[in-house]
Amino acid sequence: MKSNQILGIASLLTLGVLPFLAACSSDESSTFSPNIPEFSAISSSSKASSSSAKKTSVKTTFELGSCSYENDGEQIYVSSENDYYTCTYSYTNYDYTWIGEKVKSSSSSTKSSSSVNTFTNVSDVWNGKMVKPSTEYIDGKTYMLIYTAEELAYFADQVTNKGEEKINAKLMKHIRLNPDNMVDEKGNLLISQSKLNEWTPIGGGTNKIMYKGTFDGNGYMVSGIYVNKPAFERAGFIGTLGGTSTSDSGHVMFLGIENSYIVGGEQVGGIVGRMNYSEVQQVFNRKSYVKGTKYVGGIVGYKNNGWLYYSYNSGMVVSSEDRASGIAGYNANVSTSVIVSYNVGFLIAPNKGTTAGISTTANSSKDCFYIDQDDREIVANGAAEKTEYFLSSEDFVSTLNGLSFSNIWTTDDDEVNDDYPVFKWEKIRY
Numbered sequence: 001m002k003s004n005q006i007l008g009i010a011s012l013l014t015l016g017v018l019p020f021l022a023a024c025s026s027d028e029s030s031t032f033s034p035n036i037p038e039f040s041a042i043s044s045s046s047k048a049s050s051s052s053a054k055k056t057s058v059k060t061t062f063e064l065g066s067c068s069y070e071n072d073g074e075q076i077y078v079s080s081e082n083d084y085y086t087c088t089y090s091y092t093n094y095d096y097t098w099i100g101e102k103v104k105s106s107s108s109s110t111k112s113s114s115s116v117n118t119f120t121n122v123s124d125v126w127n128g129k130m131v132k133p134s135t136e137y138i139d140g141k142t143y144m145l146i147y148t149a150e151e152l153a154y155f156a157d158q159v160t161n162k163g164e165e166k167i168n169a170k171l172m173k174h175i176r177l178n179p180d181n182m183v184d185e186k187g188n189l190l191i192s193q194s195k196l197n198e199w200t201p202i203g204g205g206t207n208k209i210m211y212k213g214t215f216d217g218n219g220y221m222v223s224g225i226y227v228n229k230p231a232f233e234r235a236g237f238i239g240t241l242g243g244t245s246t247s248d249s250g251h252v253m254f255l256g257i258e259n260s261y262i263v264g265g266e267q268v269g270g271i272v273g274r275m276n277y278s279e280v281q282q283v284f285n286r287k288s289y290v291k292g293t294k295y296v297g298g299i300v301g302y303k304n305n306g307w308l309y310y311s312y313n314s315g316m317v318v319s320s321e322d323r324a325s326g327i328a329g330y331n332a333n334v335s336t337s338v339i340v341s342y343n344v345g346f347l348i349a350p351n352k353g354t355t356a357g358i359s360t361t362a363n364s365s366k367d368c369f370y371i372d373q374d375d376r377e378i379v380a381n382g383a384a385e386k387t388e389y390f391l392s393s394e395d396f397v398s399t400l401n402g403l404s405f406s407n408i409w410t411t412d413d414d415e416v417n418d419d420y421p422v423f424k425w426e427k428i429r430y
Contacts, residue, residue, distance in 0.1 A: 034281065034307070034404075036408075039219060122174040123147065123173045123176055124149065125224070126150065126152075127149070127150065128153075129150050130150055130153045130154040132151070132154050133146055133147070133151035133154060136170075138170070141168050141214065142167075143169060143216065144167065144170070146170065146172060146175065149177055152169075152175050155167070155169045156199075159203060159209065160200060160209055165209065165210060165212045165243075168213045168214045168216070169214075171255070175222045175223070176224050177199055177222065178223075178224030178225075178226050179191060179224065182224050182226065182259055182260075182261060183259060185287070185316065186289075187289035187316055189261060196226045197224075198226050199226055200227075200229075201236055201264075201273060202237065202239060203234070204239055205239040205264065206233060206234060206240075209239070209240065210240040210248070210250075210276065211240065212241075212242060212243050212249065212250045213250060214250070214253075215238070215250075215253075215255065216255075217252070217256065217283070218254055219254050219423075219425040219426065219428055220255075221255070221256035222237060222260075223259045224260060225237055225260035225261070225262060225288075226261050227260075227263060228261070228263050229264050230264065230293075232264040232265055232268075232273070233267055233273075234273030234274045234301070235263070235264025235265070235269075235273045235292065236264075236268060236270060236273040236301065237260075237262075237270070239272075239274070240272075241272045241275040242275055242278030244277075245277060248276075248277065249276075249277045249306065250275070250278040251280075252271060252278075252281075253282050253283070254283075255271065255284075256283065256284045256285075256426065257270050257284070257288060258286045259286075259288060260285075260288040260315075261289050262288065262290045262291070263290075263291045263292070264291075266292060266295050267292070267302040267329070268291065268292030268295070268297075268301045269290065269296070269297045269299055269300040269301035270285030270290045270298050270313065270315055270317075271283055271300065272300045273300075273301045274300070274301060274304065275303050275306050275308070276306065277304070279306055279307045280300060280307070281307070281308075281309050281310050281311070282408065283310075284299075284312045284314075284423070285298045285299055285312075285313045286315060286417060287315060288316070289315060289316050289318075290316070290318070291317075291319070291320070294319060294321045295323050295329035295360075296318065296319040297327055297328045297329035297330075298313025298326045298327055299313055299328065300329070301329045301330070302330050302332070303329075303330065303331045303332060303336075303359075304332045304333065305333045305336055306336055308327065308328060308339070308341070309338070309339035309340055310341065310423075311341040312343065312420070312421070313326045313342075313343045313344070314344045314345050314417055316345055316347075316348070317345055317346070318347075318348045319350075319353055320350065321353060322350070322353035322354060323349065323354050323356075323360040324348060324349040324354075324356075325343075325356040326342075326343020326344075326345055326347060326356070327341045327343055327358045328359040328360075328361075328364070330360055330361055331360075331361040331365075334364040337363075337364050337366045337382070338364060338365040338366070339366050340367045340368065340400060340404050341368045342358075342369040342370065342400070342420075343358060343371065344388075344391060344420050347376075347378065354379055355377070356378065356381050357370025357383045358381065358382075358383040359381055359382075360379065363381060364382060365382040367403040368383040369383060369385075369391065370385055371385075371386065371388055371391055372385050372386070391420055392412075394411055396421060407424070408423055408425075409424065410423070410427065414430055416430070
């Protein structure tokens with residue numbers, strides 16, 4: 001049994017073998033042809049010649065976040081965890097890779113259970129301040145390059161408080177807003193609220209500010225998001241994505257959210273509270289707690305037009321009044337369905353409410369799957385209910401790749417997602 005599925009209920013999952021996978025369907029979205037952007041493992045900002053590699057310090061080149069150097073760069077001290085690492089670096093095709101190996105700990109020999117700690121290229125925990133990031137012109141757009149939590153906070157402030165609704169951002173590291181293991185699998189905070197940095201959803205969590213730019217996660221994660229705003233009508237990492245027409249659409253891609261605590265009112269999602277005429281693709285919400293009063297989803301709370309495809313949720317989703325779903329809490333336009341996504345997160349809504357594996361709107365998903373929960377009724381709405389056994393199998397990975405018309409999924413060999421499928425670009429960032 002997976003720990004994030006047990007939740008103290010011994011009969012949560014049923015094991016079984018299915019000879020084949022029945023895809024869910026929706027006539028309205030059968031002609032959908034996704035525009036899949038190419039994910040590049042090599043960032044243009046990290047390229048350099050081999051000769052300059054020997055002359056430039058790794059610290060200057062990489063800005064390694066939580067690492068500060070001792071002994072001419074051979075040993076580094078990670079201040080947030082009191083761990084020492086011996087580090088080397090290599091370059092292949094002029095693309096640098098930082099490699100770290102833990103050698104001792106001054107506080108504890110127990111390794112954190114958070115997958116963030118096993119990743120390289122991770123930022124320091126947010127200090128609550130803001131720092132202006134550098135920019136780069138990429139494919140006809142100017143992007144803020146986000147290396148630190150302080151730079152992410154600056155970007156969010158420009159959108160929310162300075163009216164820059166159409167600016168673009170690209171993550172260049174895994175960003176930690178709060179310490180690892182901030183919340184457990186049942187939604188209990190493990191750190192005092194007074195010691196947490198509270199995140200205001202990009203756009204402010206209301207209908208007044210709508211983010212209309214492109215947020216490119218670039219294969220990185222944002223972890224430790226702490227939002228505790230029960231009065232916010234649109235809560236998530238981003239409050240509202242997109243405006244009132246297709247010309248004001250927003251785009252989120254290649255982004256993961258992990259180990260986060262997001263509580264709002266209506267329209268609450270792990271990544272976006274409400275999306276309008278926008279596109280969200282190749283995203284995940286993992287090991288997080290998402291709660292609201294109504295329209296609560298692991299990825300998006302309320303979907304109003306636009307496309308939501310290639311996503312997964314393994315976090316806990318809770319609605320206190322009505323409509324809790326693994327991917328989209330509510331889909332206002334079934335002609336733009338939720339496409340090729342899956343949910344293995346635990347879902348809770350009151351008896352009078354609706355609990356759906358993918359979306360609480362009838363016939364609003366296509367080629368989507370969710371795990372069975374024996375103790376409660378989960379509404380399909382076009383999706384297919386499957387067992388833990390199948391959803392963690394190689395057959396399921398093959399099925400997802402076939403339905404995606406692109407080889408973007410792979411097995412979870414590193415066990416960061418409890419053996420359920422992950423995106424191939426995630427492994428590039430491990």
